[in-house]
Amino acid sequence: MGRPTIADIARQAGVSKGAVSFALNGRPGVSEATRARILRVAEEMNWRPHSAARALGGARADAVGLVIARPARTIGVEPFFSQLLSGLQGVLSAHSVALHLMVVEDTAAEIGVYRRWASEHRVDGFIVVDLQVRDPRLEVLEELALPAVVLGGPGKGGGPLRIWADDREAMLSIVDYLAAIGHRRIAHLAGLPHFQHTQRRIRALRDASRRLGLEEAVSVPTDFSDAEGAAATRTLLSRPRRPTAIVYDSDVMAVAGLGVAGEMGVAVPGELSIVSFDDSVLARIVHPPLTALSRDTFALGEQVARSLLAVIDGAGPGRDLQMPTPRLTVRESTSPPGGSAAGVALAPTVDSRPEPV
Amino acid sequence: MGRPTIADIARQAGVSKGAVSFALNGRPGVSEATRARILRVAEEMNWRPHSAARALGGARADAVGLVIARPARTIGVEPFFSQLLSGLQGVLSAHSVALHLMVVEDTAAEIGVYRRWASEHRVDGFIVVDLQVRDPRLEVLEELALPAVVLGGPGKGGGPLRIWADDREAMLSIVDYLAAIGHRRIAHLAGLPHFQHTQRRIRALRDASRRLGLEEAVSVPTDFSDAEGAAATRTLLSRPRRPTAIVYDSDVMAVAGLGVAGEMGVAVPGELSIVSFDDSVLARIVHPPLTALSRDTFALGEQVARSLLAVIDGAGPGRDLQMPTPRLTVRESTSPPGGSAAGVALAPTVDSRPEPV
DNA sequence: CTGGTGTACTAAACCGGTCTAGCTCTGGCA
DNA sequence: TGCCAGAGCTAGACCGGTTTAGTACACCAG
Numbered sequence: 001m002g003r004p005t006i007a008d009i010a011r012q013a014g015v016s017k018g019a020v021s022f023a024l025n026g027r028p029g030v031s032e033a034t035r036a037r038i039l040r041v042a043e044e045m046n047w048r049p050h051s052a053a054r055a056l057g058g059a060r061a062d063a064v065g066l067v068i069a070r071p072a073r074t075i076g077v078e079p080f081f082s083q084l085l086s087g088l089q090g091v092l093s094a095h096s097v098a099l100h101l102m103v104v105e106d107t108a109a110e111i112g113v114y115r116r117w118a119s120e121h122r123v124d125g126f127i128v129v130d131l132q133v134r135d136p137r138l139e140v141l142e143e144l145a146l147p148a149v150v151l152g153g154p155g156k157g158g159g160p161l162r163i164w165a166d167d168r169e170a171m172l173s174i175v176d177y178l179a180a181i182g183h184r185r186i187a188h189l190a191g192l193p194h195f196q197h198t199q200r201r202i203r204a205l206r207d208a209s210r211r212l213g214l215e216e217a218v219s220v221p222t223d224f225s226d227a228e229g230a231a232a233t234r235t236l237l238s239r240p241r242r243p244t245a246i247v248y249d250s251d252v253m254a255v256a257g258l259g260v261a262g263e264m265g266v267a268v269p270g271e272l273s274i275v276s277f278d279d280s281v282l283a284r285i286v287h288p289p290l291t292a293l294s295r296d297t298f299a300l301g302e303q304v305a306r307s308l309l310a311v312i313d314g315a316g317p318g319r320d321l322q323m324p325t326p327r328l329t330v331r332e333s334t335s336p337p338g339g340s341a342a343g344v345a346l347a348p349t350v351d352s353r354p355e356p357v
Numbered sequence: 358m359g360r361p362t363i364a365d366i367a368r369q370a371g372v373s374k375g376a377v378s379f380a381l382n383g384r385p386g387v388s389e390a391t392r393a394r395i396l397r398v399a400e401e402m403n404w405r406p407h408s409a410a411r412a413l414g415g416a417r418a419d420a421v422g423l424v425i426a427r428p429a430r431t432i433g434v435e436p437f438f439s440q441l442l443s444g445l446q447g448v449l450s451a452h453s454v455a456l457h458l459m460v461v462e463d464t465a466a467e468i469g470v471y472r473r474w475a476s477e478h479r480v481d482g483f484i485v486v487d488l489q490v491r492d493p494r495l496e497v498l499e500e501l502a503l504p505a506v507v508l509g510g511p512g513k514g515g516g517p518l519r520i521w522a523d524d525r526e527a528m529l530s531i532v533d534y535l536a537a538i539g540h541r542r543i544a545h546l547a548g549l550p551h552f553q554h555t556q557r558r559i560r561a562l563r564d565a566s567r568r569l570g571l572e573e574a575v576s577v578p579t580d581f582s583d584a585e586g587a588a589a590t591r592t593l594l595s596r597p598r599r600p601t602a603i604v605y606d607s608d609v610m611a612v613a614g615l616g617v618a619g620e621m622g623v624a625v626p627g628e629l630s631i632v633s634f635d636d637s638v639l640a641r642i643v644h645p646p647l648t649a650l651s652r653d654t655f656a657l658g659e660q661v662a663r664s665l666l667a668v669i670d671g672a673g674p675g676r677d678l679q680m681p682t683p684r685l686t687v688r689e690s691t692s693p694p695g696g697s698a699a700g701v702a703l704a705p706t707v708d709s710r711p712e713p714v
Numbered sequence: 715c716t717g718g719t720g721t722a723c724t725a726a727a728c729c730g731g732t733c734t735a736g737c738t739c740t741g742g743c744a
Numbered sequence: 745t746g747c748c749a750g751a752g753c754t755a756g757a758c759c760g761g762t763t764t765a766g767t768a769c770a771c772c773a774g
Contacts, residue, residue: 003476005760016724021762031722051477052412053760056729061409063457082439089460093470098479100420101458103446119360120408121730122455226638255642262644285583285612286643287619362730373754378732388752410730413759478760 004047013041024049055121063098064308065123069110069130070103070224079251079280080297087301088127095309097124107132111140118144124312127151127304128160131196147311149304152196154320161311163304165323167197170293171204171247173328174275175212178245182336183273184215187236187243189229189253193221201249201277216243222253229253233260237272244337245273251282254290258333269335279329288332295326361404370398381406412478420455421665422480426467426487427460427581436608436637437654444658445484452666454481464489468497475501481669484508484661485517488553504668506661509553511677518668520661522680524554527650528561528604530685531632535602536569539693540630544593544600545576546586546610558606558634573600579610586610590617594629601694602630608639611647615690626692636686645689652683 010017015030015038022029023038030038042048055061066088068081085099092099100123104110114137117123124147128137131152138159141148153162178186188205191198202219209217220236222228229248236243237260248254254276258268266272268288276283279292300323310318367374372387372395379386380395387395399405412418423445425438442456449456457480461467471494474480481504485494488509495516498505510519535543545562548555559576566574577593579585586605593600594617605611611633615625623629625645633640636649657680664678 006762007760017761018725018763019723022723025762029722034722046472046476048473048476049762050413050760051479052409052418053729054762055409056407056413056731056760057762058729059762085458086460089458093459093461096473098457098474099459100455101442101446102450102455103443104450116405116453117455119403119405122408226642230642252638252642255639259642259644259646281583281609282612282639285587285609285616287616289616363732364730374731375733375755376753379753382732386752391752406732407730410759411732413730413761414732415759416732 004045006047006049009038009042009045009047012045013038060312061121061124062096063100063123064092064125064127064305064312065100065102065114065117066127066129067102067104067110067113069105069107079282080278083280083297084129084301084304087298087303088305089301091302091305091309097309107136111137114140114144118146125149125308127308131162132194133196133199135196147308149308149311151300151304154322161307161318162320163300163307163323164320165295165300166325167200168204169325170277171201172208173325174247174277174293175205175208175214175217177328177330178247178273178275178334179208179212179214181334183245184337185241185243186214186217186245186247188217188219188247189232189249189257190219190221191224191249198249205247216241218243222249224250224253226252226256229256230260233257234264237261237264237266242272244271245275245334247275247277249277251276251278251280251290251292254278254292255282255286258286258290269333271338273334273337275328275334283331291331291334292329293326294329296324299323361402363404363406366395366399366402366404369402370395417669418478418481419453420457420480421449421482421484421662421669422457422459422470422474423484423486424459424461424467424470426462426464436639437635440637440654441486441658441661444655444660445662446658448659448662448666454666464493468494471497471501475503482506482665484665488519489551490553490556492553504665506665506668508657508661511679518664519677520657520664520680521677522652522657523682524557525561526682527634528558529565530682531604531634531650532562532565532569532571532574534685534687535604535630535632535691536565536571538691540602541572541694542598542600543571543574543602543604545574545604546589546606546614547576547578548581548606550578555606562604573598575600579606581607581610583609583613586613587617590614591621594618594621594623599629601628602632602691604632604634606634608633608635608637608647608649611635611649612639612643615643615647626690628695630691630694632685632691640688648688648691649686650683651686653681656680 006017006020010020013020015034019030019034020038023035051062088099100117102113104113114126126141126146126148128148128150131150141160148160150160150162151164153164155162175186190202205217205219220232222232229252233246236246246257248257254274258274261268261272268274274290276290276292279294283290283292303321303323307318307321363374363377367377370377372391376387376391377395380392381399408419445456457474459470461470471483483498483503483505485505485507488507498517505517507517507519508521510521512519532543547559562574562576577589579589586609590603593603603614605614611631615631618625618629625631631647633647633649636651640647640649660678660680
């Protein structure tokens, strides 16, 4: 005989299917004695309800969807997603909710997956990452009327719940720090330009530059890949008046940039300071270890999962949520410009020493 | 009104539910004209079958499960899994099969997830990674009688289909190369000792060492983390007669080891050659770039997905599958021992130059 | 003793598909 | 003309749960 069904349990316990259902789901309608007996029988026969049958009666699918639209080769190494996943999993699995994961090539495919999963009732809600400037996914989600949590924002009211950290404030803290220790020519290797967080960071750099009266502050868009990070770094360092500090939007690019500096004989941090917008093992294990912005991505994942489950439970969208602003972790890849000998580990100081022009 | 059901489509097209089902699934029983009409109506009403309802009739769940049991902090950066995932996704999504992903802390939890998903009919099959020496998961899978593909092997007949690359041959190719360019003291930073692939590599090194008459060949087990990789490297390099070459079982550890060498003033490859058992962006972006074993993990993922789908389709377990043996990609982190100046990129030669004792 | 209330439980409808048995109609052939 | 085969379709059972309507019985008040 195949796996037991609710009917088998009912027969064995000498009750009806309905009674078993009540007992299992902790609803009134059975006495405590009967409930205990039913649960014991279910346990003995190692029975658990068929998730599809459950999902059928208009109930939950007990799964949420996460679709990531980035070229496979760039996601390959991004610690951000792995950490986010870990955080999500922790909360979701505690609620016995599964995660449907899908990696696709572009936004159009992503939207297709949303439609398919929604019409197939495969998921109860979605987690949306990499918010774009005018994001076509938001309308689709609205149309599908499925719970969703968007990573990025804030929005202007309406639409799905958003959770974000303050990218602007984070970028300002980096630039302020670099300026304080004397840097006047700062470059920024940005991510994909149609991402909203990329735009925010670019704008923050521009504003800070104006306020601080920097000599130069340029943002170069890339696709987040190590290849473009390396190429752009090479270009920047080949210029006659090269930047004394580069801020990288991801740790993969930062590490690639560090490699290029080494290859070109540019000392870090002596002749070039490097800051990564993303902290991870990667930033710590290279030499010198990178000054980086520490975001608690694991906690972010947990928060996203909790919020999504709340929305699914009908708690209304609730209000947008801001995560703590990331703090700058200073390591050995930054120092005052024109400072010390190549490659020597140097505890960066914060006294301002403007570079002579 | 809610989302349309098959009954709505049937009514609109003027046929019975059965006819719609036949038309949708490309079975005989309706004329071409009727089929076209039904499909047009379904398209117009944007209807797709409810996956739970479909799964109920004893049919497929159209999903497969992947459970990874490693501490979250070590998986965070492992490019291996991201690449494997990409490969899996490519094939699975082409067949409209979803991937249920779960990260858990240990094997016991992993087994719990297998049982739960199986009894809930959530998945049609499993992908099993990190095969262990006496793996308790295999019995459970057998007991659950669900299709599965195991990454690692080969097995001794029976049990689920296995797919693997030849770790032994790979390790031999590394050791042969190092010995050929003159190394006599080789260390190996291995992974978790209860993994089968770890054991294979350790044994291969020992055998090769005996055959080649090396002075020393030691394997040190670790947990794959950068922290243990760094610590073990520090210990090895602090010994009076330190190894002239270290083989790392993962690229994260190799990069961490490279950092330690830098910190201790040990030139790579001049005084220490470094080989990573795993190639990824990571190995390429550090400086010097690491000599590494190139495995096509993406292709492995594709193969695993294809095999699993075949098994699910009742093709029988088929026979175990061996992937091409990884090739060694020589970069700038290896050279003859005691060779050249620190940090200088050097094209490694293959003429044997035994180190004077 | 009657009627009302509440508890514990059962029977059956229902969710949205798939699949089988059976019906009708057409065409071919003896 | 009668019979059979096969194509095209329908009605309804079925998958394994949840949920609602209804039943049986105990208890209590008037």
